[in-house]
Amino acid sequence: MTEPPQPPNQPPAPDGYGHLPGPPQPSYGLPAQGPNPYAQPQPPTTPLGQPAYSFPTEPGTAGGAGQGRVPGGPSGRRRTTVLAAAVVAGVLVLGAGGYALLAGGKKDPAAPVAQSSPPAGPEASGTPDKGDGSGNGSQAVEDLNTGRKQGEDKVLWLKTATIDGPGMGVPTEGQWVVGDTVVKRLWNNLTAYGSGDGKERWTLAFPAPICSVTPQTTADAKTVVLYRESGADGAQCNRMRLVDLKTGKEGWSKEIPEEGFLDIMTSPTLGMTGDTVAVSRSGSASAFKISTGEKLFGSGSAEGCKPGEYTVHNNRMIAVSRCLEKDGKGEVSGADPVTGKKTWTYQLPDGYKVANVYSLDPVVLDIGNQAKNERAIVVLGPDGKHRATVSGEGKFANECIPAPGGSLEVCRTTVVDGGTLYMPTAADTGKANEIVAFDLATGKAKWRTPAGDSRTLTPIRMENGQLIAYRSAEKDKGGEVVAIPASGGTPTPLLRNPSGDAAPIENAFYGPQIDYVGGRLYISVTYLRAQGKDEKLLMVFGK
Numbered sequence: 275m276t277e278p279p280q281p282p283n284q285p286p287a288p289d290g291y292g293h294l295p296g297p298p299q300p301s302y303g304l305p306a307q308g309p310n311p312y313a314q315p316q317p318p319t320t321p322l323g324q325p326a327y328s329f330p331t332e333p334g335t336a337g338g339a340g341q342g343r344v345p346g347g348p349s350g351r352r353r354t355t356v357l358a359a360a361v362v363a364g365v366l367v368l369g370a371g372g373y374a375l376l377a378g379g380k381k382d383p384a385a386p387v388a389q390s391s392p393p394a395g396p397e398a399s400g401t402p403d404k405g406d407g408s409g410n411g412s413q414a415v416e417d418l419n420t421g422r423k424q425g426e427d428k429v430l431w432l433k434t435a436t437i438d439g440p441g442m443g444v445p446t447e448g449q450w451v452v453g454d455t456v457v458k459r460l461w462n463n464l465t466a467y468g469s470g471d472g473k474e475r476w477t478l479a480f481p482a483p484i485c486s487v488t489p490q491t492t493a494d495a496k497t498v499v500l501y502r503e504s505g506a507d508g509a510q511c512n513r514m515r516l517v518d519l520k521t522g523k524e525g526w527s528k529e530i531p532e533e534g535f536l537d538i539m540t541s542p543t544l545g546m547t548g549d550t551v552a553v554s555r556s557g558s559a560s561a562f563k564i565s566t567g568e569k570l571f572g573s574g575s576a577e578g579c580k581p582g583e584y585t586v587h588n589n590r591m592i593a594v595s596r597c598l599e600k601d602g603k604g605e606v607s608g609a610d611p612v613t614g615k616k617t618w619t620y621q622l623p624d625g626y627k628v629a630n631v632y633s634l635d636p637v638v639l640d641i642g643n644q645a646k647n648e649r650a651i652v653v654l655g656p657d658g659k660h661r662a663t664v665s666g667e668g669k670f671a672n673e674c675i676p677a678p679g680g681s682l683e684v685c686r687t688t689v690v691d692g693g694t695l696y697m698p699t700a701a702d703t704g705k706a707n708e709i710v711a712f713d714l715a716t717g718k719a720k721w722r723t724p725a726g727d728s729r730t731l732t733p734i735r736m737e738n739g740q741l742i743a744y745r746s747a748e749k750d751k752g753g754e755v756v757a758i759p760a761s762g763g764t765p766t767p768l769l770r771n772p773s774g775d776a777a778p779i780e781n782a783f784y785g786p787q788i789d790y791v792g793g794r795l796y797i798s799v800t801y802l803r804a805q806g807k808d809e810k811l812l813m814v815f816g817k
Contacts, residue, residue, distance in 0.1 A: 421774015431472030439804030476522030485511035533574030545586025554583035554681035571614035618658035633690035721762030
């Protein structure tokens with residue numbers, strides 16, 4: 275097999291690193307709407323199928339992959355260090371069952387400081403909210419705890435929404451647990467509900483549809499939201515607003531200035547760290563102060579390699595750049611979130627681009643060469659150099675592909691903590707998956723924990739030395755929140771969702787957003803068909 279080219283001053287790639295199978299064909303269409311809208315999976319966030327092979331796009335082009343599920347996939351368990359580049363349905367299907375990872379300013383005391391999640395809510399109990407039947411946040415339902423077995427916990431409430439929107443439907447990705455409330459994005463507004471009873475606390479309407487959010491908040495639960503310049507078809511996503519998620523009050527609002535004539539505001543992404551919010555989109559990027567909205571820096575004024583996007587997570591920032599004076603080669607660099615200046619640089623091999631980001635501490639990047647159908651994952655040290663090579667058998671789930679034309683974000687279904695990378699495998703239809711823990715120092719798989727039955731395990735976060743994960747529901751069995759020791763072992767259930775009437779509804783949440791905070795599990799959809807029919811929006815479980 276042929277080794278991919280190596281960047282300067284980097285160690286050679288491991289043996290067996292080679293060519294990938296070609297990309298799969300695009301997938302089109304939506305699943306049919308059944309008679310019960312709560313028992314059917316939600317359609318992909320991109321309702322019209324996008325090319326399955328996804329890499330970041332150049333300015334003025336569109337790319338990316340819609341979410342969905344891929345039936346079947348490559349078979350066999352042959353160990354290799356080759357990655358297959360089939361990205362569709364939120365799943366990275368790996369060739370021949372193989373997988374490889376390659377290691378390797380002044381502070382304003384009054385400014386808000388971003389963190390990865392808001393403060394945890396309290397433990398509490400509740401009963402299902404039967405709603406008022408009006409839709410748009412409240413729906414009359416029978417007692418969803420009917421059929422609950424001994425030892426199982428409860429559905430606290432279920433919210434639904436009725437929207438008559440555009441033919442392609444509306445994205446609803448955005449969920450924040452703040453104190454004793456959960457805030458949910460719904461087309462052109464944010465609404466907060468009481469965590470225990472589901473009652474509406476506040477609603478903040480925007481003048482046009484919301485087009486991008488970030489799960490990150492400041493320490494005092496503020497976040498930045500992007501919305502379109504108008505409600506017209508094709509309106510740019512170039513308006514930005516600060517929102518207090520505790521009160522629903524808005525702060526500053528501003529238009530995002532262009533970074534050049536090729537700055538196209540399509541599917542931008544947001545990232546927050548300290549007092550900085552970064553906005554990345556289709557080859558251009560800008561950074562602003564969260565406290566005031568003042569611009570800090572942008573790619574339009576950058577010298578040399580031009581940052582096309584900034585990725586932010588856990589108080590760290592990297593820039594992904596194109597270098598026109600180097601024949602368009604790409605590079606990744608550490609970035610100072612106040613000034614944008616480089617702190618280290620990693621040059622990508624010729625023809626390679628960054629397809630996904632799994633972590634920024636350490637930096638773990640999924641890179642590939644679309645022309646050669648080659649792909650690998652590099653893990654970098656603090657100086658930007660290769661740190662280790664990790665390999666393991668299986669095909670691994672990958673639900674962090676950006677929207678068409680969007681920019682990179684840290685994958686929410688992988689967790690890195692204490693020198694260990696936790697990744698879920700992709701489950702074939704009707705089969706269980708596993709969570710695999712990789713030691714980033716030795717490059718070896720430390721342990722594998724199977725989901726069991728026909729379920730899937732999805733990492734959520736690390737907490738008190740344990741990996742918290744969600745074990746999916748089946749049509750006749752509720753899901754679970756489990757804790758897995760960092761050393762591996764049998765998962766311990768923390769929350770057992772009820773069987774009976776609730777299980778098929780929980781099972782039908784398609785590619786949901788999941789939060790487990792204060793002993794409660796929050797599951798919400800990321801897309802609504804918006805065809806004037808009642809659809810499930812948010813379901814909460816607890817003791």
